[in-house]
Amino acid sequence: ERGRERHKACGSKDSSRSEKSVIINPPETSSQDSPDDNWGETTTAVTGTSELSISQEEVVGLGKGIQDRTRGFRRYLPLAVGLCGGVLVLATPLVFLLLPVIMWPERLQPCGAACEGLFLSLSFKLLMLLTAIWALFLRPARASLPRVCACRAFLTTLTLLLTMSYWLFYGVRILDAQDEDYHGVVQFAVSLVDSQLFVHYLAVVLLELRHLRPCYSVCVIRSTDGETRHYNIGQLSIQNAALTVLEYYYRDFPLHNPALLSASKHRAAKHLAGLKVYNVDGSAAGAQPANGNQSQAMIAAAAKRKDSAHNELYYEEADYERRVRKRKARLVVAVEEAFTHVRRMKKEDERATPSDIMDVREAALAIFPSMARALQKYLRTTRRQQCHSMESIQKHLAFCLINNMSPKAFLETYLSPGPTLQYGPERWMADQWTLVSEASVTSGVKDGSDFVLRCLDFNVAVTIKSIPYIRVSEEYVDPKSHKFVLLLQSETSV
Secondary structure (H helix, E strand, C coil), rough: CCCHHHHHHHHHHHHHHHCCEEEEECCCCCCCCCCCCHHHHCCCCEECHHHHHCHHHHHHHHHHHHHHHHHHHHHHHHHHHHHHHHHHHHHHHHHHHHHHHCHHHCCCCCCCHHHHHHHHHHHHHHHHHHHHHHHHHHCCCCCCCCCCCCHHHHHHHHHHHHHHHHHHHHHHHHCCCCCCCHHHHHHHHCCCCCCCCHHHHHHHHHHHHCCCCEEEEEEEECCCCEEEEEECCCCCHHHHHHHHHHHHHHCCCCCCHHHHHHHHHHHHHHHHHCCCCHHHCCCCCCCCCCHHHHHHHHHHHHHHHHHHHHHHHHHHHHHHHHHHHHHHHHHHHHHHHHHHHHHHHHHHHHHHHHHHCCCCHHHHHHHHHHHHHHHHHHHHHHHCCHHHHHHHHHHHHHHHCCCCCCCCHHHHHHCCEEHHHHHCHHHHCCCCCECCCCCCCCCCCCCCCCCECCCCEEEEEEEECCCCCCCCCCCCCCHHHCCCCCCCCCCCCC
């Protein structure tokens, strides 16, 4: 009986464990600290009858660990393959030359002057090939793409096939037969290096030169604020085109600022709150004519409230622009006074002793409080305070003082929003892009192709149009057609 009770207790524990569910948050959540209000509609509950159950934190931690290991593996895998291929390419000709000397040295014919000239040619070609491989392939990866590049895979396969073909020919005709003509062996190694140089030339054409000629016009639109840019690209695959668009995005697009979007939504909600909707057609069929007059009065009242809401929105925008101009003027005055004080201190330091001279960074820390309040108010008014930290502002101030820049050069960073690369890497979201495309990402771009690059807070839609074929014709203009005769009369004033 005690055994049965124990078995029942274990079974009840297992059943209670099996009834637990694991909640997995979707990857599209905009914030990791605060959960979504509609979590019940956007999450996936995984239930089961297994004896083991894990918590949500363990599942998230396990997924992050696997993702980090996979990310590092995918990042360094192309570099490892490139190193192995480079070692194989450079070592094979040397092995071709060394094997006959090691295996049957007494049977080899002496190497003459022509053979020694081939040695010299082979050494310089290997040096050039090593430099070319280092310049083209042994470079830090710009990004991690979802699929393998088709051109790189083709070149790697071609290199392996070429090397294997030479090894098969070398094994059958030289190793098995123990060829005594060492001059022919050297020529065979030189021919292999020549073939490898031509393969490298093909790699330069496919990887570097083919996409330089512009063939398509790309329209890039950010989904939140509608920021749009246009670029020209060449013959690229969809994933390489996405990588090129992201590089242009970080260089040309201003930093995405969710605070400005929330402010515009707040103003729109406030505008819609002042409107009232009336059901004019909700009256019965046998209503009296007085109801029609009442409906017209209700419509007129609604139009009046709409006009008042428009006026309120207009005055709110005008007040916002006035406050921005006011904060900007105060900031400009504060910065100019601070820089004037620094110049005056610099002149005094020229007459002071070396022990009393203040360092530039110390001067930046000393004058920063005089402009900090005005700068903070301006950034809060323009809703860009989260884009600039106090440390970055002080660093930029010290940089301007070291290079003797003007106050306007210091303020330009804060008065107008700059590109994404101007700010810290923590705001780039460089490892959070997802490519969404109906076509295969390894296929080439075509006229009418489109894809989407998803980020945590917004999307970037890309539309591709082909550049039209331009036909330029020539029309000959006879120089004699520009000549004319001017008849003058005595009555005219000419």
